[in-house]
Amino acid sequence: MFSKFERMTAWRYLRAKRKEGFISVITGFAFTGIALGVATLIIVMSVMNGFRSELLSRILGINGHIGIVSAVGLPFNNYAEAVGDIAEIENVQTVMPMIEKQLLVTAGRATEGAMVRGMRLEDVVKKPILAESFKGFDINAFKGDIVVVGNRLAQKMGLVQGSELTLIAPNGKVTAFGTVPRMKTYKVLGTFDVGMYEYDSAFIFMPLEAAQKYFGLGDAVTQIDVTLDNESKVREVRKMIEASVGATAYVYDWKQTNSAFFNAIDVERNVMFLILTLIILVAAFNIITGLIMLVKDKGRDIAVLRTMGASKGMIMRIFFLDGAFIGVVGTALGLILGLLFCDNIENIRQFLQYISGRDLFSAEIYFLSQLPVKVDVLEVTMVVVIALLLSFVATLYPAYRAAKYDPVEALRYE
Numbered sequence: 001m002f003s004k005f006e007r008m009t010a011w012r013y014l015r016a017k018r019k020e021g022f023i024s025v026i027t028g029f030a031f032t033g034i035a036l037g038v039a040t041l042i043i044v045m046s047v048m049n050g051f052r053s054e055l056l057s058r059i060l061g062i063n064g065h066i067g068i069v070s071a072v073g074l075p076f077n078n079y080a081e082a083v084g085d086i087a088e089i090e091n092v093q094t095v096m097p098m099i100e101k102q103l104l105v106t107a108g109r110a111t112e113g114a115m116v117r118g119m120r121l122e123d124v125v126k127k128p129i130l131a132e133s134f135k136g137f138d139i140n141a142f143k144g145d146i147v148v149v150g151n152r153l154a155q156k157m158g159l160v161q162g163s164e165l166t167l168i169a170p171n172g173k174v175t176a177f178g179t180v181p182r183m184k185t186y187k188v189l190g191t192f193d194v195g196m197y198e199y200d201s202a203f204i205f206m207p208l209e210a211a212q213k214y215f216g217l218g219d220a221v222t223q224i225d226v227t228l229d230n231e232s233k234v235r236e237v238r239k240m241i242e243a244s245v246g247a248t249a250y251v252y253d254w255k256q257t258n259s260a261f262f263n264a265i266d267v268e269r270n271v272m273f274l275i276l277t278l279i280i281l282v283a284a285f286n287i288i289t290g291l292i293m294l295v296k297d298k299g300r301d302i303a304v305l306r307t308m309g310a311s312k313g314m315i316m317r318i319f320f321l322d323g324a325f326i327g328v329v330g331t332a333l334g335l336i337l338g339l340l341f342c343d344n345i346e347n348i349r350q351f352l353q354y355i356s357g358r359d360l361f362s363a364e365i366y367f368l369s370q371l372p373v374k375v376d377v378l379e380v381t382m383v384v385v386i387a388l389l390l391s392f393v394a395t396l397y398p399a400y401r402a403a404k405y406d407p408v409e410a411l412r413y414e
Contacts (some may be wrong), residue, residue, distance in 0.1 A: 007071070009305075009318050014392045018271035027290040031330045033283025034387055038334025039341065041276045041383045042375075046342045050372030052262065057335040058196040059258060061129025062203075064096065065234050066241060067257075070120050073252045082245060086226060093229040096123040097221040099211040102170040105204065110157040116147075116167065118211025118221075126227075129194055130205075137190035137229060143207050146189040152201035154191045155290035163188045167204075169215065184214055280387050283330070284394040287323050291398030296320060302402055316403035320395045327391020331384055339380075341375045 068086075070076060074098070081094045099118035104111060121142045125131050131139060134148060142148065147167075149159055159165060169182040186206065193200055214219060228237055234253050242251045255262075295302070302315055341348065349371050 008113055027326060029292055030283050030286035033286055034280060034327060034330030034391060035334040035337065037276065037279035038331050038383055038387045039072060039338035041273070041277060042335065042338030042380055043341050044272050045269070045379050045383070046338075046373045046375045047345070047371065048265065048272065049376050051375035052265050052269075053374045054372040055265075055381050056262075057371070058129065058194055058199070058229075060192060060227075060254060061127060062196075062199055063254060064094070064227040065077050065231065065249060066226040066238055066253050068224040068226070068230070068241065068245060068249050068251050069222065070249055075217050075222050075355075076224065077218075077220045079221045082249075083224060085244050086224070086241055089244070091228050091230050091233040091237050092226060092292075094123070094126050094225075094227045096120070096126070096225040096227075097208070097223075098123070098225055099208065099215060099217065099222045101169065101222065103170070105153075105157070105165055106168065107157045107159055107163065107165040112153060112155060112157055112202075114202055114204050116206060116211065118206050118208040120208045124205070130192070133192040133194045134190065135193070141189055142205075143209075145184075145186055146206065146212055147186045148189050149191050150200040150203045150204045151191040151193045152197065153204070154188070156201070159191075161188060161190050167214065170274060172382070182214065182216070186210075231237055277375075277386060282392055284327075284390040287326055287391060287394040288398060290326075290331060291319055291323050291395060292401065293321065295398055295402040308412070312403040316399045319399040319402045320392075323398065324392055324396025327388055331387040331391065334387070335380070335384055339375065342375055345373050346371055 068082075076082065079097045083097055086092060087095045096119065100115065102115050105114045119138070124134070124139070124142060134142070147165065149157075149165070154160070157165070164185050164187055166183055166185045171182070173392070192203075206214075208221070212220065226237070226241065228234065234255065237253055238253050245251065305315065316362065
């Protein structure tokens with residue numbers, strides 16, 4: 001497609017002489033701009049993807065795809081029958097009865113609000129993220145009057161393995177003197193760390209039997225958690241569960257409870273993609289500027305080439321090669337830089353934190369304890385294609401202008 005002469009001439013024009021130094025600087029800015037634009041776009045999109053993926057995995061690792069609570073605010077007394085019926089529905093992987101209530105926790109002089117969740121040991125084991133976070137103790141000891149506390153909550157209250165804490169529930173016993181809060185002391189079996197601040201700082205797990213006894217529910221539970229083997233089947237399975245449980249229960253899915261949050265992430269992700277693409281666009285304008293100045297500077301050369309028999313197409317291809325080289329090499333460098341940064345992003349964050357002495361990714365704000373990254377091959381390909389397309393389009397006008405150069409006029413004014 002391109003002759004050896006065209007490639008050689010284009011390469012020679014890219015190596016600016018001393019008097020053409022300003023043109024070389026503009027070309028360098030265009031080259032650097034495309035590389036930084038591509039790298040930044042890959043890094044930001046990968047972090048946004050990782051953030052969404054990690055949050056989703058943590059949320060679904062603790063909660064199921066579908067939840068069922070009583071529509072009248074009363075506990076489920078016949079939950080065993082409902083669990084059996086729901087388990088028979090296609091695409092249902094696990095069905096877990098549980099108790100979940102908010103209360104007050106005290107230990108020494110520390111007092112915190114917390115969410116207590118009562119679960120069976122066999123159900124805890126079925127949730128890999130939760131089971132793996134139960135570290136430093138034997139998970140089979142999860143029975144009797146014990147609790148497992150989120151590690152951040154434990155740190156705030158000064159709790160360690162073997163410590164004691166007191167749970168205080170406002171809906172206690174009714175006496176002649178009024179309602180007395182329900183209080184009971186439990187031993188801390190250990191702590192858990194799922195890597196999500198919302199759970200690590202506010203959740204306490206205890207055996208289902210102990211929770212039923214503490215809240216005075218007998219053999220009842222407050223909700224049923226359903227996990228599917230195929231996330232895309234949530235809507236269909238939810239309709240079947242609604243038909244199964246009837247009007248006495250309210251059925252909801254994870255998309256309902258987290259819709260605002262994940263919609264905000266998706267909107268931010270799309271806006272960031274649009275904004276960062278402008279960096280590449282600015283770099284493309286630098287290519288146009290640099291090539292136009294190069295064309296003006298090489299006017300005499302173009303005239304000589306035309307008088308020696310070079311066609312307009314040949315001149316156009318020479319300057320197109322110059323712009324395309326800047327775009328291709330800049331995009332390739334940006335791709336390599338972006339992927340390397342993504343692969344080492346947590347180490348880079350730790351290094352920057354060490355230098356600045358500040359927390360650059362606070363778990364209290366961003367929910368996660370580590371900076372997540374998920375490189376999407378399709379998105380990276382799209383970024384590369386956009387960068388190359390903008391670079392190639394940017395070369396068309398300068399190349400066309402060079403091809404239209406009048407050799408007679410150019411030689412007359414030299």
